[in-house]
Amino acid sequence: xxxxxxxxxxxxxxxxxxxxxxxxxxxxxxxxxxxxxxxxxxxxxxxxxxxxxxxxxxxxxxxxxxxxxxxxxxxxxxxxxxxxxxxxxxxxxxxxxxxxxxxxxxxxxxxxxxxxxxxxxxxxxxxxxxxxxxxxxxxxxxxxxxxxxxxxxxxxxxxxxxxxxxxxxxxxxxxxxxxxxxxxxxxxxxxxxxxxxxxxxxxxxxxxxxxxxxxxxxxxxxxxxxxxxxxxxxxxxxxxxxxxxxxxxxxxxxxxxxxxxxxxxxxxxxxxxxxxxxxxxxxxxxxxxxxxxxxxxxxxxxxxxxxxxxxxxxxxxxxxxxxxxxxxxxxxxxxxxxxxxxxxxxxxxxxxxxxxxxxxxxxxxxxxxxxxxxxxxxxxxxxxxxxxxxxxxxxxxxxxxxxxxxxxxxxxxxxxxxxxxxxxxxxx
Amino acid sequence: xxxxxxxxxxxxxxxxxxxxxxxxxxxxxxxxxxxxxxxxxxxxxxxxxxxxxxxxxxxxxxxxxxxxxxxxxxxxxxxxxxxxxxxxxxxxxxxxxxxxxxxxxxxxxxxxxxxxxxxxxxxxxxxxxxxxxxxxxxxxxxxxxxxxxxxxxxx
Numbered sequence: 008x009x010x011x012x013x014x015x016x017x018x019x020x021x022x023x024x025x026x027x028x029x030x031x032x033x034x035x036x037x038x039x040x041x042x043x044x045x046x047x048x049x050x051x052x053x054x055x056x057x058x059x060x061x062x063x064x065x066x067x068x069x070x071x072x073x074x075x076x077x078x079x080x081x082x083x084x085x086x087x088x089x090x091x092x093x094x095x096x097x098x099x100x101x102x103x104x105x106x107x108x109x110x111x112x113x114x115x116x117x118x119x120x121x122x123x124x125x126x127x128x129x130x131x132x133x134x135x136x137x138x139x140x141x142x143x144x145x146x147x148x149x150x151x152x153x154x155x156x157x158x159x160x161x162x163x164x165x166x167x168x169x170x171x172x173x174x175x176x177x178x179x180x181x182x183x184x185x186x187x188x189x190x191x192x193x194x195x196x197x198x199x200x201x202x203x204x205x206x207x208x209x210x211x212x213x214x215x216x217x218x219x220x221x222x223x224x225x226x227x228x229x230x231x232x233x234x235x236x237x238x239x240x241x242x243x244x245x246x247x248x249x250x251x252x253x254x255x256x257x258x259x260x261x262x263x264x265x266x267x268x269x270x271x272x273x274x275x276x277x278x279x280x281x282x283x284x285x286x287x288x289x290x291x292x293x294x295x296x297x298x299x300x301x302x303x304x305x306x307x308x309x310x311x312x313x314x315x316x317x318x319x320x321x322x323x324x325x326x327x328x329x330x331x332x333x334x335x336x337x338x339x340x341x342x343x344x345x346x347x348x349x350x351x352x353x354x355x356x357x358x359x360x361x362x363x364x365x366x367x368x369x370x371x372x373x374x375x376x377x378x379x380x381x382x383x384x385x386x387x388x389x390x391x392x393x394x395x396x397x398x399x400x401x402x403x404x405x406x407x408x409x410x411x412x413x414x415x416x417x418x419x420x421x422x423x424x425x426x427x428x429x430x431x432x433x434x435x
Numbered sequence: 436x437x438x439x440x441x442x443x444x445x446x447x448x449x450x451x452x453x454x455x456x457x458x459x460x461x462x463x464x465x466x467x468x469x470x471x472x473x474x475x476x477x478x479x480x481x482x483x484x485x486x487x488x489x490x491x492x493x494x495x496x497x498x499x500x501x502x503x504x505x506x507x508x509x510x511x512x513x514x515x516x517x518x519x520x521x522x523x524x525x526x527x528x529x530x531x532x533x534x535x536x537x538x539x540x541x542x543x544x545x546x547x548x549x550x551x552x553x554x555x556x557x558x559x560x561x562x563x564x565x566x567x568x569x570x571x572x573x574x575x576x577x578x579x580x581x582x583x584x585x586x587x588x589x590x
Contacts, residue, residue, distance in 0.1 A: 084454075096518035096557040134502050135514075135558055137571040170452040175461050175500030178556055192458040194499040210454055253520040253561035260562045295519055295557075325561070333523050341522040345556060351499075 009239060010263040011227040012220070012247060016107040022142040025149040028110040034155060036226035037117050041163045047077065049122040049229065056228045056236050057245040061100075062090055062181070062218030063294060063322040064399075065311035068225075074205040075123040075213050086214040087120040087128040088190065089222055091143075092174070092181040094133060095294035096345055097327040100249040100261050101219035105132070105139035108223075109146035113169070115222030117155065118229060120167050123215050128169040131186055131216075134176045143171055178349035182398050183216045184208075185351065196353040197398035220249055241267035242310045250309060252278040254328030255285040261325065267313070271305040273326060285330040289414060293322025295342050296403025298410035299329070319410070334430035335415035336422055339408055340368040346404035354397040360387055361404055371419060374426040381419055384412050438481055442466050446485070460486050460496055464503050473504040501555065508551040509544040514568040517554040520561035529565055532579055536586060550586075 015023060015031040023031070040049055054069025075085065089112065093101040104112055112130070120128050132140055147169055150156045158166045177195055179185045184198035187209050208214030224246050228236045237245045244266050250273050251261035257279030264277075270290060274280065281287055289299045292309065298319035300307065307317050314321040329338060347361035364387050370376050388409035391401040412419060421429050438446075445466050449459040463486060467478050474482075474497055476490075483493040497503045515533060517526055533552060537545050544551045560566045563575025569585060 093559045094556055097520050097561055098557065099559040099561045102559045133559070135555070135568060135571070135573075137573070172452075173462075173465075175465060175502040176555075177500050189461070190458065191455065192453075192460040192496065194495055251562065253564055254523050259564070291519075327520055327523065327561070329523070338519065338523065341517070341519050345518055349556060 008264070010247060011231075011239070012104065012111065012223045012249065013108070013263040015111075016103070020107070022106060022146070023108050023110060025110055025146070025153060028108070032230070033110050033226075034114055036229035037114055037121075037155065038161060040118055040121055040229050041161050041165070044229070046122050046124055049118065052228055052233055053122065053225060055233045056224075057243060058221065058224050058228065058236075059244055059311055060218055061220035061224070061248070061323070063095060063296070063320070065321065068217065068221055071205065071217075072119070072122055072215060074203060075215060076206060077124060081124070082212050084126040084212060085123055086209045086212060087116060087123060087125040088186065088209070088214060088216045089116050089128070089130045089219060090181060090183070090186060090216050091130055091132040091136070091139070091219050092186065093136070093219070094178045094181055095296065095323050096342070097253060097291065098251075098294045098323040098325045099253075100251055100323065100325055102136060102139060103249065103261055104219050104223055105136065106142050109139075109142045110150065111223050111226065112143070112219055113146055113150050113155070115225045116169065117160070117167060118225045119215060119217060119222055121165060123213070124165075125213075125215070126166060126168065128167060129190060130169070130171045131180070131190060132171055132173050133180075134173050140171065140173055147171065177351075178345075179351045179398075179400060182400065185398070186216060187214065194351070196351045199397070239265055240310075241265045242308060242313065244310045244312065248309065248324050250277070251325035252328060253325070255282045255330045255333070256280065256328055257282055267308040267310045269306050269308055270300070270326065273309065274305065274328070278328075281328075281330060285332060287328065288331050288333075289329040289335070291327040291329070291407055292319055293324050293326065295327075295345060296320075296399075296406055297322040298406045299414050300410075301414050320406070332430070334372070334428055335411055335418045336368065336372045337428065337430065339411045340365065340372050342407050343368055343404060346400065350400060356391055357396050357398075357401040357404075360391045361401060363387065364391070364404075364408065371422050372428055374422060374428065376419075376423040378420070378423055380423070381412055381416070384408060388412070436471060436478070438467065438478075438485065442470075443485070457486055457488055460488065460493060461500065461503075464493075464497050464500075468503060472510075473507050479505075501553075507544070509549050511549060511570055512551045512553060512568075514553050514555035514558075516556070516558045516564070516566045516568075518557035520557070521565040524564040526565045529567075529577055529579070529582055532582055533586075536583070 050072045058068045059065040180195045185195040189195035343365040347365045350357045352358045388405040393402045446463045449462040480490045483490040565577045566575040
């Protein structure tokens, strides 16, 4: 099985240096693009590959790039930002790439920057990722020394400066427009769209923001060609995906697999099934802001379209497993406390609604809930959903909530009727 | 404590990476915090002057981000991940253990000034949950024994 993003990773966890990366075929795609492809041709390739954004939203990457003004009349400098602010609860895939194969991230950034004719690039890296910061800084220095960054890259007319920005930690920084405010040195609150960042983003100039894993796919597309890249996938959506699983499974971890592997394959083959003494009850397929799925969905393919068809989202593709000894109400309370705490406070429904939801859940969990609370939670799920808030944080927060209230209704009712959490006092 | 020449040089170095000198304000806050442990009102005002911002503008930034401290913290900061994967894997028991051993709640500092305990969102190491950061060092696969060893080593 081919794993173009992770097969070169060293088993000892030491990051690939530039020599090892080149020996493994690294920077061939950049050379090829600079020699053979016009920026618009590169964008067309990425569009044809059906690469969709791996940060969770799944927006088609090539379509995003096509919105960037090109040619001599475009406002400059143009920017490319790598979103390495991985902070979606349950998500641990970008760390693997940043720490293990930093030059692949850089080559992806260079190709994306070339495609949109950007002159300046930033890696927006999470403060807490100390090791990733070290590997990225070392790799950037190596790339400058070898002429992959700086003035007239590989003797072409194109130049690119690349910087690291480590920020100071806040979930909302992962939201595209909030990230731009953070990078400009402001409070990381989201911005209204339009204008879209591709036309007026960073310091009012065009910018494209892409997730780490998305960028790592670009060298693969360029080197192998669109058809071979699409053939890596089992579905219409191109390439491979780094999936993961956490919770009470035998072997929690992250694995690069063809796009479209099923939830059952991930859970049973790769994660080794449930730990002894634990039974599967549900799964959040791709980070905290996706709807719970149940046992009947185990054969669903993990790609954007298939997971959406059953009422959830693939999101980041890293699953969180709920077992039969963990309280679903407690789990949802944990999620909503997170979202309430990380709300930036900019818009009222999110700032006021999420703490209300969390307080209601806390009361139910503590055995002080009422049956009418379930209607309240369903109502809040609608009022905090798409169209009512400034950004996607609150709509994301209500996805696990609304699905949990439906799927685990009996657990909610037991808390309310027995006036206690039935999971408390059990042996852990 | 006023900004040292070395700190001003570091801030100037950061400013070169951005077309607007205020953009380096988060980095400047981190630089000032490094030797002081936190950002006092006095330091905030001095930094704001240095960056061409008002103190209130800079405070708006400083109070937004989790890793900028506007109150004194201990010599070491423990950031316990309280997000969902760690919670499923037993974070509540570890939280209770830490609070009991240190005699403090989230947001507090031990009386000897050694530790501050704070919650942090998902550390991206969910396959090794539960996890925490001690200062900026990551520790995963935590058990009660490992937590005791971590505190004992530093304490």
